[in-house]
Amino acid sequence: MELRQIQYFVAVAEELHFGRAAERLHIGQPAVSQQVRRLERELRTQLFDRSGRTVTLTPVGAALLPEGRELLKALDSFTAKAQQLAVRSEATFRVGISSALGERLDDFLDALPDRGAGTRFEFQTLDAPTRLAEVRAGRLDAAFVRGVESAPGLRFLTLWYDPLVVALSASDPLAARGRLDLADLAGMPLRIAPRGENPVLHDTVHAACRTAGFEPTFGPPSTGLQDTLADIGAGAGGWTPMYPTAANTVSSRRIALLPLNGEPLTIRMFLALRENADPARLELLTATSAQVRRKVAAETQRNRHG
Missing domain, CATH: 1.10.10.10 (Winged helix-like DNA-binding domain superfamily/Winged helix DNA-binding domain)
Known part of the structure; x- marks a missing residue:
């Protein structure tokens, strides 16, 4: 038969x-x-x-x-x-990333459901505008981007919220407090990348300072996190905001990292996909995003109350 x-x-x-x-x-x-x-x-x-x-x-x-x-x-x-x-089994998933993802990239991969097993990932470290352009052009399947909530031809899945921490000299009297109010930093030079290089971070920090009651005093622009931390630790003064995922890269005892009181100063991380993304892949990544979002939220709550 x-x-x-x-x-x-x-x-x-x-x-x-x-x-x-x-x-x-x-x-x-x-x-x-x-x-x-x-x-x-x-x-x-x-x-x-x-x-x-x-x-x-x-x-x-x-x-x-x-x-x-x-x-x-x-x-x-x-x-x-x-x-x-x-x-x-043969799928390759091309993803654009930033250099400051740290362990969050592990969290994302760990959150993939079993039906994502067998997918091979290729990661490319690119600046945010290039990441979005590459996804739109189809040369990347997805990209991690902070703060950008919409763009033509793309859809955005919320992954997590990054609560920024403050880096300043360990010799500064403020470093002994353990936690800071943002207003404590009024008058201290803010070391941050020029707005054209990172508009999301620049605008978020600037708006938060205004909400806290002061206009930030901008110091020399940050040309790179490690260089800026070295300057601050060597006595140049000032402060710089940092993503918590980058905290593990700070090994200098001359730098203190402090969380902020009150509602955390956060920047949302998204996964950007093409609007016409494959439905099965969209379903997989939507489930992954929800899983990693819950994990990071629970971790953030523990850290705030720990």
Whole structure:
């Protein structure tokens, strides 16, 4: 018995006409008739009554029709599953990242559901505008971006909220407090990248300072986190905001990292995808985003109350 014989049987049973069944199957009528007769010989019973002017199902044929449909349905499911697994086993997911993701990238990969197993990731470290442009052009499948909530042709999934910490000289009297109010930093030079290089961070910190009741005093622009920290630790003074994921890179005992009191100064991290992203991949990444968001939120709450 062959599966195509079951397929031909079901087609004839539904059409009750060998010619229409052949047209539906895109094969010649003799082939359909031949295979159905072979199936009947294999089963040692008649499935169709051909004695009249029309084709009708015998009682056995009528009883077997639901079973035949279930077999074909199972075959379709088997084929679709095999194709999905083949695609996933060979899939490469190209992702744009920043250099300050740290352990959050591990959190994202850990949060992938089992159906994401087998996906091979390729990461490219690029500036934020380039990351978005590459996703839009299809050269990247997704990108981690901070603060950008919308852009033409793209959709954004919220991953987590980064509560910024403050880095300042360990010799500064403020370093002994353990935690700071943002207003404590009024009058101290703010070391931050020029707005053109990081508008999200620049505008977020600037707006928070205004809300805290002061205009920030800008020191020399930050040309790189490690250089800025070295200047501050060597006595140049000032402060700089940092993502918590970058805190593990600070090894100098001359630098103190302090969280802020009250509502944390946060910047949202998104995963940017094309608007017409593959539905299965979108479903996978939506589930991943929700999982990592819950994990980071719980971790942030523990740190605030720990």
